[in-house]
Amino acid sequence: MTTRSWPRVIVHADMDAFYAAVEQLDDPKLRGKPVLVGPPGQRGVVLTASYEARPARVGSAMPMAIARRRCPEAIVVPPRFDRYQEVSRIVMRTFADFSPEVEPISLDEAFLDMTGAEGIFGTPEAIGSKLKAAVQEATGGLTVSVGISGTKYVAKVASGHVKPDGLTIVPPALAKDWLAPQPVAVLWGAGPKTQARLAALGLETVGDIAALDPTGLEAKLGRTGRHFFELSQARDPRPVESARRAKSMSSERTLAADLSSVNELRPYVRQAADVVARRLRDKSKAASGVRIKLKTHDFRILTRQRQLAEATSASEIVNATAQSLLREIDDPGPFRLIGVAVFGIQSSGAAGQLELLAARSEGGRLDAVLDALHHRFGPRAVQRASDLLSRTVFREDVNLDYLENDASPDEDA
DNA sequence: TCTGGGGTCCTGATGCTT
DNA sequence: TCTGAAGCATCAGGACCC
Numbered sequence: 001m002t003t004r005s006w007p008r009v010i011v012h013a014d015m016d017a018f019y020a021a022v023e024q025l026d027d028p029k030l031r032g033k034p035v036l037v038g039p040p041g042q043r044g045v046v047l048t049a050s051y052e053a054r055p056a057r058v059g060s061a062m063p064m065a066i067a068r069r070r071c072p073e074a075i076v077v078p079p080r081f082d083r084y085q086e087v088s089r090i091v092m093r094t095f096a097d098f099s100p101e102v103e104p105i106s107l108d109e110a111f112l113d114m115t116g117a118e119g120i121f122g123t124p125e126a127i128g129s130k131l132k133a134a135v136q137e138a139t140g141g142l143t144v145s146v147g148i149s150g151t152k153y154v155a156k157v158a159s160g161h162v163k164p165d166g167l168t169i170v171p172p173a174l175a176k177d178w179l180a181p182q183p184v185a186v187l188w189g190a191g192p193k194t195q196a197r198l199a200a201l202g203l204e205t206v207g208d209i210a211a212l213d214p215t216g217l218e219a220k221l222g223r224t225g226r227h228f229f230e231l232s233q234a235r236d237p238r239p240v241e242s243a244r245r246a247k248s249m250s251s252e253r254t255l256a257a258d259l260s261s262v263n264e265l266r267p268y269v270r271q272a273a274d275v276v277a278r279r280l281r282d283k284s285k286a287a288s289g290v291r292i293k294l295k296t297h298d299f300r301i302l303t304r305q306r307q308l309a310e311a312t313s314a315s316e317i318v319n320a321t322a323q324s325l326l327r328e329i330d331d332p333g334p335f336r337l338i339g340v341a342v343f344g345i346q347s348s349g350a351a352g353q354l355e356l357l358a359a360r361s362e363g364g365r366l367d368a369v370l371d372a373l374h375h376r377f378g379p380r381a382v383q384r385a386s387d388l389l390s391r392t393v394f395r396e397d398v399n400l401d402y403l404e405n406d407a408s409p410d411e412d413a
Numbered sequence: 414t415c416t417g418g419g420g421t422c423c424t425g426a427t428g429c430t431t
Numbered sequence: 432t433c434t435g436a437a438g439c440a441t442c443a444g445g446a447c448c449c
Contacts, residue, residue, distance in 0.1 A: 038417085045417050060449080066414045106420090106449045189422090191447045223423075250419060291442095299416075303443055339418085 001125060003118045006172050010240065011099075011112040012147045012155035013131060015091065016164035018108035020050035021142050022087050023077045034074040038064050043254060047079055051164055084108075087139060094138045098131055101240045109159075111152055113240035124148045128167040149175055151236035157186050175234035180207030187228050194224065206232045245345070249287070251275035252339025258297050260334040262326055265294075269326055272340035273319035280313035280342065287311060288344030290321040294329060295337035304328050311346055318342060 003009050015021065019037040024030045034053030038046045046067045049058045056071035068074065088107040095102045098121065101113035114127055121127045128146045135144045143165040147158025150172030157179065158168040170178050183205060184190050184198045201220065203209055209217065210232035217225035230236065251272040259265055269292065280287055291305035304325040312318065322340045 043415095043417085045415090047417080061417080063415045064417095066416090069414080109449075189447065193446060246420080248420070252418060254417065289441095301444070305442065307441075337417085341420090 001123050001169065001171065003124055006115075006150050008150050009114040009117065009124065009127075010149060010152050010155045011114050011127065011131065012152065012159040013095065013110055013112065013135070014145050014147075014159045014163075015108035015135075016143045016145055017048050017050050018087075018142075019048040019079060019084055020053075020077075022084055023080075024050060025087075025139070025141055026083070030075060030077070034058075034071055036064070036067055036071070036074045036076045037079050038067075038076060040076055040078050043256070049074075087142070090138050091135055091142075091144075094134050095131070097134065098127070101242050103240045103242055103244060111155065111240045114148075124169045125167070128169065132165070132167065149234075151175070151234060152238050152240065153188055153231050153236035154179065154234050156188070157182065160186075172234070176210065176232075179232065179234055180205065180210060182206050184209065184228075187231055189224060189227060194221075197221070247345060248291075248341050248343040249276050249279055249285075249345065250291075250293075250339055250341035251279075252293060252337060252341075254295075254337045255335070258334035258336045260332070262329065262333075265326060265335065265338050266323060268338045269322050269340060270319050272338065273322045274315045276340055276342050277313055277315035277318045280345070280348075284348055285345050286313045286348040287318075287342030288346065289342065290318055290325065291341045291343060292322050292325045292329075293337070293339040293341065294331070294333075294335050296331060297334045297336055299336075300331075302329060302331055305343070307344070311344065311348070313348060 020035045023035055023037060024033075030050075032052060033050070034056065035050040036046050036053060036058065037048045038044055044064050046058065046060055046062045046064055048060055049062075049067070049071075053067075053071050053074050056074075058067045058071045058074065064076070068076070084107050088104075091108075092102065092104055092110060095110050095112055099112040099114050099117065103111040105111065112131075114121070117127065121130055128148055131146055132144055135142060145159050145163045145166040145168075147155045147161065147168045147170070149155045149158055149170040154170050154172075154175045158170045159166070161168040179186070184203060185195055186206065187209070190198065198204075198209075203212075209228050212229065214226060214229040217229050219225070221228065253268065253272070255268070273290075276287075287308075288311045289305055289307045291303055294302045296302065306321055306325060308317065308321065318340065
């Protein structure tokens, strides 16, 4: 199969049962056995179930208590996020060997834009096979499922079509027909509530949506209706964005036991505020707003937010704002979860200055940026910028998105 | 059977500015 | 000077994704 007639070649790569697979990779005693990664206590859900556990109808997001009942022989392993991040970095670096345009979606999946790569890697089948082999070799044996098509949406559905260790190729010309018999659950954005609404309208498959008049669907579902219609036609113009930035950061925790008094929540707010403020500083970022989140014992979510006069990464300011927002809560509780988030994230410090200068300098050229940096902030700023740049692949025509994205690749992986 | 944590985007209400 | 409409920003909540 050739991709010459494909307008774009988009790859979606999704690691198979990632957390559980990493645990099995690191501990041979777990291999071939049902493994559940999740909190060892009762108040939590399964993060990942190994494929050996799945015949027992155990899967992600299932309450751990239920999963243990359904699969009593399963070995429960507490998550080790540092290790998953480490392996994720290896996987993402492997993807980067195939394309400069890699958009990580989470630790275990990413989109790659491989348009024009046929000359280097061959047909879509060859691209998929080589990518899978490279990941397996780089990680010491982890498998990845790959979907390839002309849009992000179809590539994503395709990668989930055959799992684990699958490779599904959907030529753009066939994509609409390929989607048609699939259930509406594959529509990006159709969760349980929306699926129920669609079912009430007698819509069960993507083909049912594709056959409708889009204005009628829009009248019933608003912008979501139009969005679903476009997806049903296999139309999805979104580009692969390798320079996507976080818009918010949060830290939240479910309490071991519900708390009723706002005063009892204060230490947890302080702790969460410290965590997000530290993460902002670690990434040389500042935030222009603070939000708190509470979950009541009956699972109602309450939020309160406030804009700050000035962007900050100071723990004291984030904490003071969060504590003040807590005073605005008049719900009697009891509460089972407390969280603090910051939003309106922007760069601060050297990375931010570099970004601004790159934006302002003529054409964003690197030499102009460094000159301006030296002129305005002195040699230490140049050193800091050089440190940042030494961790990137050099490009003559550096633009701000590229700099921003690669300034801290370790955390972003 | 009893529901995590980290995110994004959308919607409707409300208040401010022009 | 007053009023109303339009546009915009912000807020709180909801739904969704991994």
